Amino acid sequence: MRHDGLELHNVAETRAVPDRDGVLLQRVPEDVRRDLNEGAQDRMCHPSGVEIRFVPEGTVEVTLSTRPQRGVTHGTVEVFWGPFQGRRGLDDHETFEVGPEPTTIEVEFPDRLGDIADEHVADLPFDPGVCRLRLPGEHRGGHVFYHGADGDYRAPDAAELPDRRYLAYGTSITEGEAPTAEHLNYVSQTATLLGADLLNLGSCGTAYADAAMAEHVAGRDDWDVATLALSVNMVGTFSVAEFRERAEYMVNTVAAENPEKPVAAVTIYTNARDVCEGVDEDGECAAFREALREVVAESPHDNLHLIEGREVLDTLVGLTPDLVHPGDDAMIRMGENLADELDALLEGGR
């Protein structure tokens, strides 16, 4: 959305909060957020995949603060210029620590990028003139408030951004709980490989396939391909029958309202239940996967596809020791595998 002359990417509403300066950046509109399960209401205020984007003329200052969550008071904002990762000096990336007090970030276009020949710029999904302040999602930070921007800048225009968008819903794995940085999340890696922009609606611990989320995703007109990763959060929380009912509503609602866009339901990613002895003796995880397969098979929608989570995460290398959350190398691998799957769907149209 546009706000203050900037593009707030993956932000659906900016909301004033009592007793706080600035506006809270949230990933879904407030009327949607209120209808989600309680945990997801919090998660949608964490800025996973959120970027503040603008094209500066000279120096620009942007002021942000965090509202600490679960003891995390500070987060790191990473600066990218189009596809280029910001760098400052030999050993440092261009990053800024933001804490509970308003913190002003100062950026200026790196001159060298202005010399890139036009034919190379044309090949890049993002124009190098677009400053992207990538906010810390998941447990890498708290909720983030925007306080204002100073300097000469404009919002990027469509030609300076990728021409397609990838929307992702899922659990903490999708929100990006364990990678070192936002751009290493599997959905970010997938988007990078597809040359697409990412809309991340991952919902840590709370991806319960709420009807309000299904209707919100279905009603958006700003994405070209979507994955719905359903949902290890529901194992042990919902019965297989309840899961099936919710998943069925979500995948069919999203696919039905977007018949020209490929929608992929993704079964539960490889986790401890698959590889540890005695963790899932009842085979619940397998039953959830089977339920999702049946839902897709029975769906009347040609644009709805099934992707097997165990084929996307086809190795344990790079998982964290909880054997659920992918670390960096597992995320990178998932991105490669998922991009291959989605590329085929996008090429095929639907």
Add this chain to the structure above:
Amino acid sequence: MIHDGASFHNVTDLRAVPDESGLVIQRVPEATRAKLNEGAQSNYRRPAGSEIRFVPEGTVEVTLSAPEHATEVRPFWGPFQARERFDVGTEPTTFEIEFPERLTDVAEDVTAEYPHHPRVCRLVLPHRSKPVHFHGIEGETRPPRDAELPEKTLLAYGTSITRGIAATAPHLTYVAQTARRLGTDALNLGTAGSAFCEPEIADHMAARDDWDAATLALSVNMVAGFDVPDFRERVHYVVDTVAGENPEKPVAAVTLFPYFPDLCDGDHEDHANYEAYREALRAAVADAGHDNLHLIEGPDLMPAGRGLTTDLVHPGDDAMIDVGVALADRLVPLLEGER
């Protein structure tokens, strides 16, 4: 090298230095280091792709320091990336390590698939720090056995790009990314701003018996400081010596990775003649004429522009990953064919 119940990976010397406590972790032996240019001398006293590896029994305490600048280390358990990071201060800092319970439940047939066994604690040292000193390990440990480690090892020489200076974490350098895809270990001899291809580093790499394939990324550091004939002479010696003395092992020379002269308009000042350095390396490889010596074009490993950092020299994470994918693809057939 083995020391104090641990295996120090990509470490060839642990040395006491005057007026400082502990042993400095060093990537090449002192006799080699002393003969290199000043920048490389400093670089090889900084870890990069270096790990302290051990199999613990119960809780283990490790003490490290980083006297010039505080840093952090990241534990991995075999292939698994632990969440914690341990701060290492300028004074000796002790941290505790214990095997994660959950990993004991992983079925044996699953662990057998992975190049590093999960019971091996790998304390991955930083890749862009100042020197790190080792002070000791308390508790019961043993070095990992051969069967708990990858069968093969990739050796990589090059500049700051090889050392991985602009990767966010040490496991994200292109060398680490390549090795992960190959299922090998990696020995990173990248040296920032100072990969000047001295005969002594060539002789050192040629004489080592602990690698199975090598990449020599030669060398954007020499474009501004060495003329083309000098460059050609030095790189000829490196590729000829490393490949010639290891005829059964594939060695790949990599021309300059894509950087600002490839992408930008302008006269590029000291870098105007950059293509001549690629050509000189091609010629050196052809002249050396070893069957096990291969040429890889740097620009083939990285889509122009994507994921570089804003200096348009150093790959950021996405470009490092791209290089890892492409380089592993090139090395797989070479490793399978052994040459």
